[in-house]
Amino acid sequence: MLIIxxxxxxxxxxxxxxxxxxEICGFMIGKMDYNNGVREVVEVIxxxxxxxxxxxxxxxxxxxxxxxxxxxxxxxxLQIVGIYHSHPDHPDRPSQTDLMYAxxxxxxxxLSVKNGKAESFRSWYLKxxxxxxxxxxxx
Ligand SMILES: [Zn+2]
Numbered sequence: 857m858l859i860i861x862x863x864x865x866x867x868x869x870x871x872x873x874x875x876x877x878x879e880i881c882g883f884m885i886g887k888m889d890y891n892n893g894v895r896e897v898v899e900v901i902x903x904x905x906x907x908x909x910x911x912x913x914x915x916x917x918x919x920x921x922x923x924x925x926x927x928x929x930x931x932x933x934l935q936i937v938g939i940y941h942s943h944p945d946h947p948d949r950p951s952q953t954d955l956m957y958a959x960x961x962x963x964x965x966x967l968s969v970k971n972g973k974a975e976s977f978r979s980w981y982l983k984x985x986x987x988x989x990x991x992x993x994x995x
Pocket of ligand 1 (some may be wrong): 940941943950951954
């Protein structure tokens, strides 16, 4: 389960709308409860989509940004609990490419942005090398 404050969700939606028609992406950092599979988001950090050729339907995060966000989270006693990205004019389900790069124990929020408006979102996590939708508790 993913727990996320409503105002952080609003930030993600805004970023998705502002980035339209391109995919935006970023990290969710917070607290992780491995035993119960609960991830709680404390902060969201947008990073640049490194994929310029297919930014309308792909996103890449540079290893540099990953390291930077990880050490920032670490300095606050938090960790990376997930990654969010937008799907411009596509549903909020993961693509084959999303699956290829997904990691265990992380939440993947996918935000569908249609005609520049954030329409819906769902969160996914990896289970037996497949994506499963997870419950999102907005607080
Ligand atoms: Zn995707």
